[in-house]
Amino acid sequence: MKNLLPFSIALLFISFSVTSQEKLNKLKAPSSPAANILDLQPTAILTPKSYQALETALFSNFIGNSGSVQVPNDFALEFSPFWAFEHNPITIEEYLYPKKIWNQIARNSSISLASTQNFELGNNTQSNAISLGYRTSIYFTNDEDKKKVAKSISNIRDNKSITTAVVAILDGKILNGDITNNTQAIEAAKTELTKALQNSNKFKDPSAIEKVVDKIVHSLPTFDSNNPDKFTDAIDNSIREETNAELVFSQFKAYTKERSGMYFDFAFAALMNFPNKEFSRSYIPKVSLWLTPRYKVKSEIESLNFLGVFRYEWHDLSYYKTFFPGVKIYENNIDYGFSLDAEFKKLSINLEIVGRSSRTEVPAGTSTQGQQLFSKETNSDIQYMGTVTYSLTDQIVLSYNLGKKFEPILNPTNTLVSFLGLNFGFGTPTKSDLNLSDK
């Protein structure tokens, strides 16, 4: 291990030679399109959940002390109109499996707003900028998801049935005077716990039930007739611990945020810049549109993820000519890519292809009839990368990357990436460090 340390340090330095890559994940539909188009990483995102809260958030940030309108710095807000409106409660079935696609689009729609006072222009001066974004997502379920959801909900319901039955019966016995001392309380707790566990689908083996009942009963405080709630509260707590109720629910909730099946994420954002920090002069220099289809399959032993990304960006060339002179900007840019992730027990394989196509129409004089002529200026490039990672132990990971990166501005023929890495789990390069870094 000691002898491998210089080797791993060497790998850390080598990894810096594979930079200047467009990371596929960066092209995905962002969670906050407005912050993304501004390149803003806000310290906090405001998420008002009612129209009153939205009004308050906007008023307190966009109206200055003197009552004049101002552009707040490092500001980001995300608002879901559907959930802010008065709406009928949605059952768990409708929440997980919306009957109409439009319902799903509406429920997942969010509007984002971001602003900064530090939008840097080409001559390094700071200006004000505001951006507005929209995002939604559509999910298509499958049999695997339905099975997983049904099993989890049944498990959650089982846990709840045990606690509610035991607490309701013991509470009733206490109120009706059938339990007045600790001996009666423990005896009743044993009886009701055994009945509830037998009725549930969780425990089939009588000896397992007996073991759980004993454990719960031994954890209970002495029954106090002046404070009987303490006794039933403790029973509820112990049942939840023994049935892992909290963990079962939190795991299910986490799963519902990233279910197996097909997703379509759609996002849109527009940037507005005030170069002189005055509202009287504004530009819309950039508009972006994202479409990300992704498919996730997960079972007990492996997972498979497919991701496709498409991003379209439009730039106002006259704006960039004025405020970013000398910077090469194309009017229309399309980024696209695909990735495939497969994970087995110790082995994971990632294949990734990212392409970029840019196009601008430039004036090319006038025809003999006096009409304006244009010529097309285009640029395109592609990068691909394959990564194989094998976990030698819990801490040590061996990885190999092979592929081609985008042509760098300097030394454009140097595009081959071939890299063997060993990660000891204490700061050596990670898969994402090796693969692709920020633009």
Next chain:
Amino acid sequence: MRKKYRYKNLSFPVSDNTEVKFTIEYQSSGIISETFINIPGDDDPEIEDSGTVSFGKGSGLRDGFTVSVTDVSSIADEEDTIAVNYKLNGQLLVEHSNPKSEEESPMIILQIKFPAP
């Protein structure tokens, strides 16, 4: 330990021959809940999420307390409260609401008496 919300000393006067119907209506979304109602006698009803059950005639409910225990969880992060209405024969008995920041999986306990009018 999770928070319990106890509504004690609830009373719903009902005549001997009137059937008592108990209803649970959620006002928030994405709820998974189970309710067990311990009524006098052996026929204790249960409600999965929302719904209505019969407690039988008023005369059968005189002998002691009826205890309803609901265990709720919500998976909808878009909602910041858990709100539920408990009704007896269509009349609002308890309007419960708690912020999720206070308790995401509350237990709601109702202790009800059914005296003769």
